[in-house]
Amino acid sequence: MSEGLNYTFLIDTFFIALSGVPITLLVTIVALLFALPLGFLLALTRINQVPILNWFSRIYVSFVRGTPIIIQIFIVYASVPLILSLFFEKYNININVYNINPIWYAFIVFSFSTTAILIEVFRSALSTVNKGQLEAAQSVGLSNFQAYRRIVIPQALVVAMPNICTATVNLIKATSLGYAMSLQEITLKAKVAANVGYNYVEAYIDIFLVYIILCSLVEYGFKLYEKRLRRYKYVSA
Amino acid sequence: MEKYFDISYIWNSLPVLLPFLRVTFMVAGLSIIFGTFFGLILAVMKLGKSKVAQKIANFYTTVLRCTPSIVLLFLVYYGVPALADNFGLYLHDLNTAVFVVITFTLQFAAIMSEVIRSAYESIEKGQFEAAVSVGLSPLQAYRRIIFPQALVVGLPNFGNGLIALLQEGSLAYTIGLIDIVGKANLIIAANYNTHALEIFIALAVVYWVISILIEKFFGKLEKVFSKGKQTINTN
Amino acid sequence: MLKIKDIHKSFGKNEILKGVDLSIDKGDVVVILGPSGSGKTTLLRCINFLETADSGKATFGDLQVDLHDASKKDIHTIRQKTAFVFQNYNLFNNKTAIENVTEGLIIGRKIPKAEANNIGKKALDKVGLSDKYDSYPSLLSGGQQQRVGIARAVALNPDIILFDEPTSALDPELVGEVLTVMKNIANEGTTMLVVTHEMSFAKDVANRVIFMDGGVVVEEGTPHDIFVSPKEERTKKFLKRVLPEDYTFYI
């Protein structure tokens, strides 16, 4: 069986895998747009020990960090249709839950898990910014909100950036589990192409390459941005 | 009418699922042992003088950091036997667990190489210099002075690595390993795909509890090992 | 007892040591003075093989070694015969004061633990830390840490102790306690090579002073030679800068 690689297939499928990138990126970006502000707000509730929210955030983070994403996907994919169909039944809305585009489930799952990861990222970044910074800002007459916006957050962002980068790369990787929701992203597209002639080795090499390119670009982008943030830090310091 | 959600499925599935943790732990344990060893080699390459070795080790780490577990898993599952064919080896009937262990060894090695490297680099050079200046051999200096201190620094990251490994390992069912997740899917299939949610919740609870236990354990361990950091009452 | 011949050392393109000779007899207390960056630390580190010199020879009693390519065994032997006191102490963070002192004895020299503990306690007593045997470094003040560092060196009973600016990381009010300890061990006849900016120590304790600048020994002699009648222009300039105007009046 050692007929070697099918290079035509290898090249063709590379482009099929590549055609899954927009969906992967869309899910990633939507999840981040949702998770960045929410994660930050919930991190503030942790830092400032806001009674119930603080406690809620802790359990939420612990759950997401303690369970595999694939199981989170299973749970969302099994529970959301149940809940929705109950809801639709009750209000006599005529939508078949099984016709919902899986991308909506992907948005839900990945926003849910990324928010939890970012709560931790922001919490540790905020706690590294010296308390004196906030006090100094207030002492020169800034309001609490202004002090956060102008003094604390810019510094915390510099600290958080490498971890936000890691979270983003992990998120992109995690979208490869979208297959469990029939999400038409990189992995599923290439795999379906391979089903015809059992060219799995070639397909996975292609998928592998696409992820490496994608993640390296993202890491590179973050590095550039970090540099700019740091320069700003030095100039303003 | 049948209930949509029946909590008794959670309780009833747990005794069936839990024995399959043995498979989960065995696969994870082997990956940890091999991965730590391989990670140590990578860390030595990264910290050593050879620029080529540094490049290779860093490249390896970057590539693995960028590869989703499931992609690596299938690449190994399909790729290793295909590669072996070229050398006249027939590996297509190999136990699934072997592929899983290979995959997570490769992945854990990348994680561990970074854990070890950063732990080592957090120890000031002066500690080594002081050790050899009082007449310890370099090997003794590493063993008695550097290693115990680096261990404390690296322990929390090692714990996080373990939790990550365990969670990524949940994907092993995709190539047919009957670990706890594989068994859960079998149970669901036997129920004609009904009550999947309850079984998944049971799975989530099991993983959640294990992760919390690992976290707690490493918290304790760190306290035990951090000699010289805690406040110790003299006399 | 210790002779260094024509030692050279560069970092990249910068030549830091440009042929330094040094000769120390048993019981000598030699102080090296010189502006920052003149290569004093590098010289000490090369003697203890913490840096590898580009060339140079060392004679240690009847042991002759090439400072550039000494064998592992010779390096080990020389490190056993010398001790080093670091500017930033470098106490082992994971060991108590007494363990810091006995580590080299028990592990390096294979001295039985009980005996090593006795030696270690004596050394700590000598530096005034009888009540700190079991303290970890993080609980000690800078002055106390450096005194443990000195005890760690003394306990090894080495042929020579190398000191690299042992007081310059300390708060001014803690310098005195460390200098006193150093003076005491000098008075016991310990051979010492000391890099310091403490002129009073050089004047009162040293029997020889070396002035280094730009990687070479500019001038050497008794404290009187150097402080009262320096010959070289560079020495005079340096002293003028570091000594109070009327310092020489008190010599």
Ligand SMILES: Nc1ncnc2c1ncn2[C@@H]1O[C@H](COP(=O)(O)OP(=O)(O)O)[C@@H](O)[C@H]1O
């Ligand atoms: N490891 C090193 N790499 C590069 N340059 C060094 C290193 N160590 C010392 N130097 C340089 O060598 C010069 C002399 O340093 P040093 O011996 O520490 O001087 P001193 O102790 O007299 O102040 C300095 O300019 C310093 O920057």
Ligand SMILES: [Mg+2]
């Ligand atoms: Mg110096």
